[in-house]
Amino acid sequence: MPAPVVDAKGINLHLKSGATSLHILRDVDLTLLSGEVTAIVGPSGSGKTSLLMVLSGLEQASSGAITVAGTDIARLNEDQLAIFRRNALGILFQNFHLIPSLTALENVALTLEIAEPSLPWPEIQSRAAAALGDVGLAARLTHLPSALSGGEQQRVGLARAIVGNPKLLLADEPTGNLDQETGAHVIELMFGIARERGTAILLITHDPSLAKKADRQLRMNEGHLSERVPA
Numbered sequence: 602m603p604a605p606v607v608d609a610k611g612i613n614l615h616l617k618s619g620a621t622s623l624h625i626l627r628d629v630d631l632t633l634l635s636g637e638v639t640a641i642v643g644p645s646g647s648g649k650t651s652l653l654m655v656l657s658g659l660e661q662a663s664s665g666a667i668t669v670a671g672t673d674i675a676r677l678n679e680d681q682l683a684i685f686r687r688n689a690l691g692i693l694f695q696n697f698h699l700i701p702s703l704t705a706l707e708n709v710a711l712t713l714e715i716a717e718p719s720l721p722w723p724e725i726q727s728r729a730a731a732a733l734g735d736v737g738l739a740a741r742l743t744h745l746p747s748a749l750s751g752g753e754q755q756r757v758g759l760a761r762a763i764v765g766n767p768k769l770l771l772a773d774e775p776t777g778n779l780d781q782e783t784g785a786h787v788i789e790l791m792f793g794i795a796r797e798r799g800t801a802i803l804l805i806t807h808d809p810s811l812a813k814k815a816d817r818q819l820r821m822n823e824g825h826l827s828e829r830v831p832a
């Protein structure tokens with residue numbers, strides 16, 4: 602059996618809020634396999650985003666062990682973590698975070714250029730265009746974000762997240778700003794691309810109908826992560 606993309610064991614996260622220390626993640630274990638889509642649901646403030654922060658190395662766990670794509674991320678310094686994020690991770694946010702002055706193609710190309718600076722520019726452009734084609738935006742390459750619908754902007758975000766072929770795609774409420782139908786379309790594209798390429802996906806969502814489309818559903822409650830028993 603291939604090694605999991607994410608192997609996290611006994612993760613605890615304490616954060617300071619003024620004089621008090623909050624226990625945000627409590628003995629979290631998580632294994633994510635290549636090509637598998639896992640959804641996390643749970644109440645607001647239960648620790649879902651915090652878990653994504655820890656898995657991406659943006660927040661350091663207080664205890665526990667985390668291996669992502671074969672790398673023990675606790676051993677990496679800030680510079681190594683930045684390289685790890687560029688090479689192994691794709692991240693999709695609720696707010697699309699596109700650069701407003703760059704076209705769809707330039708937004709995706711810029712990410713690839715940063716991740717793989719040695720690639721020749723024509724190859725960067727053709728891979729960025731292919732990623733936009735994969736999300737159905739081949740006819741929108743030269744549009745600025747302001748000339749794209751919300752769903753199209755999030756598809757540019759998805760193209761940007763997958764253009765470097767990450768092993769792990771982290772998506773935090775990626776459909777939160779979209780209507781139900783548009784959101785479902787983005788999710789289907791995302792799941793299809795990930796399954797085809799063997800990317801592991803961790804999706805945070807408040808929408809039970811989207812969570813149901815995942816291979817596995819987990820529930821975060823007060824920092825505890827458990828299997829979700831579907832209603």
Ligand SMILES: Nc1ncnc2c1ncn2[C@@H]1O[C@H](COP(=O)(O)OP(=O)(O)OP(=O)(O)O)[C@@H](O)[C@H]1O
Nearest residue numbers: 616617618623625644645646647648649650651652
């Ligand atoms: N930098 C921080 N310092 C102190 N506390 C924090 C910090 N970031 C998050 N928290 C707290 O950690 C808890 C978990 O937050 P988190 O954002 O992970 O929840 P969530 O489940 O993603 O919520 P939501 O569904 O509303 O996005 C919350 O109580 C939050 O106030």
